[in-house]
Amino acid sequence: MFIKDLxxxxxxxxxxxxxxxxxPPFTVLDxxxxxTYRIKYDNGExxxxxxCINDYDLIKES
Structure with a gap:
């Protein structure tokens, strides 16, 4: 999916x-x-x- 759809x-x-x-996976902040999207990687960056790419998947937190 596109990020905007998620x-x-x-x-x-x-x-x-x-x-x-x-x-690496990331969290969409804004x-x-x-x-365009402001994101945060697990390392804090x-x-x-x-x-623009249609290849994103939601990671379900357990």
């Missing part, structure tokens, strides 16, 4: 993964203009990414 369904604060080994 946010529409679950809101921000969700943890997502794109299923690729070089891309939706910004133009399909904050970044801004675009949500």
């Amino acid at each position: 946010i529409e369904k679950h809101g921000t604060g969700i943890k997502v993964s794109c299923g690729k080994p070089n891309y 939706a910004l203009p133009d399909d 904050i970044d801004i990414i675009t949500g």
